[in-house]
Amino acid sequence: MGELKVPTMAEMMAEGKQPEVLFWVGCAGSFDDRAKKITKAFVKLLNRAGVEFAVLGTEESCTGDPARRAGNEFLFQMQAMTNIEVLNGYEVSKIVTACPHCFNTLKNEYPSLGGNYKVMHHTQFLKSLLEEGKLGIEGGKFKGKRITYHDPCYLGRANGVYEAPRDLIRRLDVELVEMRKCRKAGLCCGAGGAQMFKEPEKGNKDVNVERTEQALETQPDIIAAGCPFCNTMMTDGVKSKEKEADIAVMDVAELIANADEI
Amino acid sequence: MAFIPNIVFAIVLVLGIGFFVRNVRKLVRNIRTGKPVDRSDHRRERLANMARIALGQQKMVVRPVAGILHIMVYLGFIVINLEVLEIIIDGLLGTHRVFSSLGGFYTVLIGTFEILAFLVLVSVIVFWIRRNIIRLQRFRKPEMKGWPKNDGNLILYFEMVLMVLFLVMNATDVPFQQMGRGNVISGIIAPWFGGLPEATLHLIERTAWWLHIVGILVFLNYLYYSKHLHIILAFPNTYFAGLAPKGQMDNLEAVTKEVKLMMDPNADPFAAPAGAEGEQGEMPEKFGASDVSDLNWVQLLSAYTCTECGRCTSECPANQTGKKLSPRKIMMDTRDRLEEVGKNIDNNGTFVADNKSLLDDYITREELWACTSCNACVEACPVSINPLSIILDMRRYLVMEQSAAPAELNNMMTNIENNGAPWPYNQMDRLNWKNE
Ligand code: SF4
Ligand code: SF4
Numbered sequence: 001m002g003e004l005k006v007p008t009m010a011e012m013m014a015e016g017k018q019p020e021v022l023f024w025v026g027c028a029g030s031f032d033d034r035a036k037k038i039t040k041a042f043v044k045l046l047n048r049a050g051v052e053f054a055v056l057g058t059e060e061s062c063t064g065d066p067a068r069r070a071g072n073e074f075l076f077q078m079q080a081m082t083n084i085e086v087l088n089g090y091e092v093s094k095i096v097t098a099c100p101h102c103f104n105t106l107k108n109e110y111p112s113l114g115g116n117y118k119v120m121h122h123t124q125f126l127k128s129l130l131e132e133g134k135l136g137i138e139g140g141k142f143k144g145k146r147i148t149y150h151d152p153c154y155l156g157r158a159n160g161v162y163e164a165p166r167d168l169i170r171r172l173d174v175e176l177v178e179m180r181k182c183r184k185a186g187l188c189c190g191a192g193g194a195q196m197f198k199e200p201e202k203g204n205k206d207v208n209v210e211r212t213e214q215a216l217e218t219q220p221d222i223i224a225a226g227c228p229f230c231n232t233m234m235t236d237g238v239k240s241k242e243k244e245a246d247i248a249v250m251d252v253a254e255l256i257a258n259a260d261e262i
Numbered sequence: 263m264a265f266i267p268n269i270v271f272a273i274v275l276v277l278g279i280g281f282f283v284r285n286v287r288k289l290v291r292n293i294r295t296g297k298p299v300d301r302s303d304h305r306r307e308r309l310a311n312m313a314r315i316a317l318g319q320q321k322m323v324v325r326p327v328a329g330i331l332h333i334m335v336y337l338g339f340i341v342i343n344l345e346v347l348e349i350i351i352d353g354l355l356g357t358h359r360v361f362s363s364l365g366g367f368y369t370v371l372i373g374t375f376e377i378l379a380f381l382v383l384v385s386v387i388v389f390w391i392r393r394n395i396i397r398l399q400r401f402r403k404p405e406m407k408g409w410p411k412n413d414g415n416l417i418l419y420f421e422m423v424l425m426v427l428f429l430v431m432n433a434t435d436v437p438f439q440q441m442g443r444g445n446v447i448s449g450i451i452a453p454w455f456g457g458l459p460e461a462t463l464h465l466i467e468r469t470a471w472w473l474h475i476v477g478i479l480v481f482l483n484y485l486y487y488s489k490h491l492h493i494i495l496a497f498p499n500t501y502f503a504g505l506a507p508k509g510q511m512d513n514l515e516a517v518t519k520e521v522k523l524m525m526d527p528n529a530d531p532f533a534a535p536a537g538a539e540g541e542q543g544e545m546p547e548k549f550g551a552s553d554v555s556d557l558n559w560v561q562l563l564s565a566y567t568c569t570e571c572g573r574c575t576s577e578c579p580a581n582q583t584g585k586k587l588s589p590r591k592i593m594m595d596t597r598d599r600l601e602e603v604g605k606n607i608d609n610n611g612t613f614v615a616d617n618k619s620l621l622d623d624y625i626t627r628e629e630l631w632a633c634t635s636c637n638a639c640v641e642a643c644p645v646s647i648n649p650l651s652i653i654l655d656m657r658r659y660l661v662m663e664q665s666a667a668p669a670e671l672n673n674m675m676t677n678i679e680n681n682g683a684p685w686p687y688n689q690m691d692r693l694n695w696k697n698e
Contacts, residue, residue: 006696025692027683036695057693061682069635070671071550071657073514075678077521085525108510113518153636158509184641188579193635197684198670201632204584211579 004043008057009090019054021125022092024106026099027062028228034235035228041257042098042122049135053096059086063105070194077113080105084115098122098253100154100227101192107159121155123165123226123252130171139260143173147255148220150179150211150234151186152227165226165252172259177218187211189225189233196229212237216247223249264356271353271475278479285486289566292604295613296559301502311646312501321644325573328392331385335421338382339493342428345375349475359438372444376432380447383425390418400572403581405591410570413488420484424477431470434463495567496645502560503646508637511654516547550658553619554600557652564647565596574639574649580632587632589639589649595624596652621656630656631668 012019023046028035046053064079087095095117097103107119120128129135147169155161162183169176181187190200190207200206212234215223223238225231228251235249250258301308314320319336323329348361362368393401393414401414432438432448439445439452455463485491506512551557554565574589575581581588599620607613621627633653640648660666667675674684682689 030692031687071661073517104509157637188634188636197674201585207579
């Protein structure tokens with residue numbers, strides 16, 4: 001994939017520079033093996049477009065989203081205030097993140113605790129790069145493929161972002177097919193509200209399997225997602241249906257970044 | 263003696279309305295037991311929401327069949343109330359069809375009423391079929407057994423009877439039929455009564471008239487005990503509903519104070535933490551909700567507003583996959599518990615501890631932990647109810663007051679506390695991906 005340029009805020013500051021945007025990597029993007037690939041694909045695009053960005057690196061910490069949704073307001077606010085101190089210390093004004101949970105928390109929940117930033121989801125950011133001509137889509141690896149897009153709850157319903165990821169997918173010359181339940185009516189992958197970190201309650205099915213079945217109804221070649229947790233859930237769902245050889249689960253950024261790979 | 267009916271009418275009316283006012287007062291009192299929350303901002307946006315969602319029924323048509331039928335019943339309900347105005351004036355003054363002096367306009371009015379009454383009748387019958395013969399999934403969930411099921415049907419019977427009475431009343435009104443204007447539907451029914459002597463027709467007409475108005479008053483007073491309360495509360499509820507993006511949770515101020523103090527290097531470590539001990543020996547603030555009194559008044563208003571339609575539950579990922587959680591049940595339980603608290607206040611003057619609470623006695627922990635906070639229920643609700651906010655407030659109680667999170671979540675939280683990530687990785691390794 002070539003050398004990735006990933007400057008940290010601290011390095012930038014030492015050089016007396018202020019990046020145009022901070023890339024908030026998030027816990028999944030930093031530690032989860034699958035999500036790290038998404039992180040790298042996004043950085044590859046940032047590098048390709050020549051975006052002046054930086055990450056917090058070891059100064060980044062969990063936004064507190066799962067703690068808050070689990071009911072631990074203390075831990076959430078501790079995390080939030082620590083992060084805000086760091087962000088404000090670097091005079092960050094614009095943030096982009098590939099995680100809808102970080103996106104929601106930074107955008108909606110940090111302001112009342114003193115953190116005011118312009119926050120974008122990476123699909124929104126990539127879309128604006130394409131529109132400004134800073135980024136082009138190279139290669140047609142996915143041309144003609146059937147792709148269905150799964151709306152992450154914290155991007156879609158929670159924040160009304162439905163079109164940016166779809167616009168990006170359409171630019172790949174693919175056939176974008178919608179699931180029975182999409183956009184506002186999209187079904188959750190099952191990970192939100194801290195469910196990612198625990199076993200589900202007793203029921204007759206797992207939520208991610210239900211959602212995967214809805215995705216499979218569209219007979220896709222690829223299931224696209226815009227959230228590292230949805231990605232994990234859908235990947236597991238596809239595996240449980242033993243379809244992993246035929247159907248890939250990919251982040252929108254990976255689709256754009258890898259369009260030129262043969 | 264000719265004015266005896268007028269007096270009887272006046273008494274019935276005063277009783278009917280008086281009882282209703284009493285119930286409304288109780289309703290307001292119960293809602294006020296909730297915690298304060300400021301919803302006095304953004305008046306224009308709130309009015310617009312109310313106009314769009316309650317008045318304009320915007321969310322109902324997301325499901326077209328139920329939506330369109332509901333709009334008929336709703337329109338019928340509003341418009342036919344104009345007719346009730348005429349009935350009340352007639353009843354009090356002893357006049358007969360006092361508005362008929364409006365001439366041509368009256369013809370149009372009555373014609374519209376009759377058509378709407380007919381459409382309401384048809385819609386209500388279809389609703390009954392959906393509930394009882396087709397037996398739609400969402401009306402068959404466990405929380406819909408017993409009273410909620412009967413309530414749903416009773417409302418439909420009420421409406422059927424009221425509409426039939428209205429049409430019969432018009433059909434047997436001899437002068438009205440002879441006038442032959444505006445009787446679009448009743449003109450078709452009138453011949454069924456053909457051959458009856460005029461005195462009998464008059465008796466039927468009077469009986470239908472009286473039953474119609476008494477029926478309406480009874481129905482009015484039935485509201486308080488029924489999910490039908492939504493015909494009134496949908497308006498305030500859509501007005502006062504939260505306006506923030508759905509993903510945003512509110513800040514617990516008391517926590518903010520404490521966290522700020524903890525993080526402030528200049529803070530006096532021996533000072534009593536604000537909020538926790540409170541000034542002048544106040545009770546320490548309780549975090550989260552274990553009972554209805556811990557919820558805010560908008561959440562309580564929502565509990566009374568819930569129509570038990572189950573649109574939330576049928577969109578809920580947890581419910582769809584067989585978990586116990588049903589957002590509708592969360593709202594129904596909140597209302598039932600609030601009613602219980604209200605009765606307690608009725609009997610004792612003020613609330614006397616009854617060793618019960620919303621948590622565990624109504625809503626189980628298993629339900630609360632099954633939620634993915636996906637907001638599907640909030641999106642689906644046609645009257646802007648947010649069941650998720652109650653679930654999250656109750657989780658806050660479980661975690662902050664009882665430390666009763668599932669073990670895996672405790673691990674997750676310990677990890678965040680110690681290494682800034684929900685998994686046991688070292689914060690110093692956060693940028694390792696760069697070189698992998
Ligand atoms: S937010 Fe919770 S209760 Fe509401 S639909 Fe989603 S999982 Fe169900
Ligand atoms: S909360 Fe809303 S959607 Fe759910 S049953 Fe009540 S009215 Fe219907």
